[in-house]
Amino acid sequence: MNTMQNSDPAPAREFDDLLAKLKEAQRRYGYVSQEFMAETASSLQIPISEVYGVTTFYSFLSTRPLGRHVIRICKSIPCYLKHAEMIIDSVSHVIGIRPGETTSDGKFSFELTNCIGACDMAPAMLLNRQVHGHLTPEKIAEILSACK
Amino acid sequence: MPEKKILLKHCGAIDPRNIQTYIDRGGFSAWRKARNQMTCEAVVAEIKDSGLRGRGGAGFPCGVKWELARNESADEKFLICNADEGEVGAFKDRHLLSHDPFTLIEGMAIAAYAIGVRRAFIYLRAEYHHLLENLKNALVQAEQHGFLADLTIEVHEGAGAYICGEESALMDSLEGKRGEARFRPPFPPSQGLWGKPTIINNVETLATIPHIIANGAAWFAQIGTEKSKGTKLFSISGDVANPGVYELVLGSSLKELVVDLAGAEKVKWVQVGGATGGIVPFSVIATPLAYETVLGSGAVMVFDETREVLDFVYRTVTFLAEESCGKCTPCREGTEAMLQIVERLARGDGQAEDIQALEELSETMMLSSLCGLGQAAAIPVLDTIRYFRNDYETRIKQAVFLRSLRHRF
Numbered sequence: 001m002n003t004m005q006n007s008d009p010a011p012a013r014e015f016d017d018l019l020a021k022l023k024e025a026q027r028r029y030g031y032v033s034q035e036f037m038a039e040t041a042s043s044l045q046i047p048i049s050e051v052y053g054v055t056t057f058y059s060f061l062s063t064r065p066l067g068r069h070v071i072r073i074c075k076s077i078p079c080y081l082k083h084a085e086m087i088i089d090s091v092s093h094v095i096g097i098r099p100g101e102t103t104s105d106g107k108f109s110f111e112l113t114n115c116i117g118a119c120d121m122a123p124a125m126l127l128n129r130q131v132h133g134h135l136t137p138e139k140i141a142e143i144l145s146a147c148k
Numbered sequence: 149m150p151e152k153k154i155l156l157k158h159c160g161a162i163d164p165r166n167i168q169t170y171i172d173r174g175g176f177s178a179w180r181k182a183r184n185q186m187t188c189e190a191v192v193a194e195i196k197d198s199g200l201r202g203r204g205g206a207g208f209p210c211g212v213k214w215e216l217a218r219n220e221s222a223d224e225k226f227l228i229c230n231a232d233e234g235e236v237g238a239f240k241d242r243h244l245l246s247h248d249p250f251t252l253i254e255g256m257a258i259a260a261y262a263i264g265v266r267r268a269f270i271y272l273r274a275e276y277h278h279l280l281e282n283l284k285n286a287l288v289q290a291e292q293h294g295f296l297a298d299l300t301i302e303v304h305e306g307a308g309a310y311i312c313g314e315e316s317a318l319m320d321s322l323e324g325k326r327g328e329a330r331f332r333p334p335f336p337p338s339q340g341l342w343g344k345p346t347i348i349n350n351v352e353t354l355a356t357i358p359h360i361i362a363n364g365a366a367w368f369a370q371i372g373t374e375k376s377k378g379t380k381l382f383s384i385s386g387d388v389a390n391p392g393v394y395e396l397v398l399g400s401s402l403k404e405l406v407v408d409l410a411g412a413e414k415v416k417w418v419q420v421g422g423a424t425g426g427i428v429p430f431s432v433i434a435t436p437l438a439y440e441t442v443l444g445s446g447a448v449m450v451f452d453e454t455r456e457v458l459d460f461v462y463r464t465v466t467f468l469a470e471e472s473c474g475k476c477t478p479c480r481e482g483t484e485a486m487l488q489i490v491e492r493l494a495r496g497d498g499q500a501e502d503i504q505a506l507e508e509l510s511e512t513m514m515l516s517s518l519c520g521l522g523q524a525a526a527i528p529v530l531d532t533i534r535y536f537r538n539d540y541e542t543r544i545k546q547a548v549f550l551r552s553l554r555h556r557f
Contacts, residue, residue: 017323017324018324018325019307019321019324019325020324022307023305023307026307053326054324054325054326057309057326057327057473058274058306058307058308058309058327059274059307059308059309060274060306060307060308061307061308076236076237076463076467077236077237077386077423077449077460077463077464077467078236078237078385078386078449080463081385081386081387081449081451081455113275113308114234114236114310114467114470114471115234115235115236115237115238115310116275117233117234117238117239117241117242117273117275117276118239118242119236119237119238119239119383119385119386119391119449120239120383120384120385120391120392120393122385122391126275129277129278130278131278
């Protein structure tokens with residue numbers, strides 16, 4: 001156990017905080033590109049596999065471009081019990097894509113997510129970073145048509 | 149035992165965007181008392197004597213943990229508030245953060261004083277970005293009022309990963325890495341964030357601190373049961389009429405929460421503690437909510453008689469397999485193997501040996517996984533086998549029969 005600890009590299013401090021850089025790229029460009037990963041790896045002098053490993057670990061980091069609006073429907077049990085499947089179908093119906101896809105005009109990305117802590121408002125979703133709860137197909141149509 | 153509002157007493161009564169409304173109700177008087185009338189050691193002793201245990205799920209005695217970090221000699225120590233509330237069905241920390249961020253800040257300031265910390269973090273899950281502005285506003289106001297004179301509290305946002313609620317994975321994530329569980333020892337109070345002594349407490353644990361300091365350990369210790377002191381927040385969802393956050397004295401019965409308060413009817417079973425929480429069938433719904441029985445993080449999901457046990461188990465194991473960090477083999481491979489079996493059971497294609505296979509797999513995962521995720525992943529599986537074995541066996545018998553028909557015709 002101790003050998004394992006000792007063989008770990010010295011703990012990183014903020015100035016080379018990889019995750020912070022990746023979150024910033026996600027915020028600024030809407031995704032973490034291969035070019036960005038390569039540049040970050042060389043500027044921090046770490047293997048590109050490490051950068052890729054961190055990027056793909058987190059569900060709010062994406063390696064492909066996301067749409068201007070990201071829809072994340074909660075698929076966890078409390079929302080499932082309140083008919084999240086119906087909400088998933090109605091989103092598909094309104095924007096014409098399945099979970100995991102982005103519309104060809106780059107307007108919407110559609111994702112499923114694990115519990116977002118809005119179980120008292122199930123079924124719920126995150127639209128970009130805002131929570132919408134007590135969803136119905138009618139409400140979905142209304143919310144999505146308000147997106148520019 | 150009734151509902152009792154200690155943690156929730158300011159929720160709805162103060163304006164979470166205005167610190168003055170909190171101060172007007174006695175806010176920061178516990179912080180003042182700790183700083184002016186008590187030594188650091190006395191604060192730690194008070195928390196120890198109160199019997200407060202961690203509210204995030206693991207239930208470790210809070211004062212004991214603080215004392216370990218307090219006694220470490222290091223040039224720097226850290227305090228982390230775990231606001232990565234990713235447990236399925238949990239939203240009590242969200243409730244506190246939205247309605248009363250000030251009690252948490254006061255609790256952190258007291259903890260920092262007691263442990264000897266000058267730099268603290270709040271690790272907020274990415275899904276709670278909508279709470280960030282409110283929280284930052286509360287921190288700025290606390291600073292302007294001089295409550296954070298010798299302490300900085302930084303809010304650090306996660307990036308979407310259930311496992312980061314596990315304290316060692318959380319620290320790796322804070323350091324900018326993949327959020328993977330660490331080998332222990334060393335434990336965080338001696339070597340945590342960046343290798344320094346670190347205390348990690350849940351939002352609710354820290355928000356309890358000001359109440360203990362203000363009213364005394366003896367006051368707190370007379371609430372609850374022998375091993376479970378104080379009140380606890382519960383977030384209840386699923387097949388109930390009134391989902392939401394409730395605060396109950398520890399030791400209250402699950403029935404009181406589920407039936408009397410949340411208005412559930414025709415309950416088949418309840419899961420207490422989130423995805424890896426224990427299963428309580430309706431026949432024993434009077435079970436007390438306490439560390440001695442079932443508790444976890446206080447996430448309570450209710451399932452009525454229309455629900456299928458295997459559908460629930462399949463969805464739960466799917467979640468755990470997705471969220472396993474992948475570092476240790478028993479959890480990474482175990483959750484996947486478990487999912488394969490549970491998936492074919494749910495689909496109606498199970499085999500006679502499947503129950504035994506699940507039990508054997510469970511034993512390995514519980515014994516040898518690196519962190520709580522893999523160790524506890526088997527709990528909902530084993531509990532449902534224990535209480536609803538008939539549901540499993542019926543599915544298997546049907547599957548065997550249907551397969552035999554396929555061969556015959």
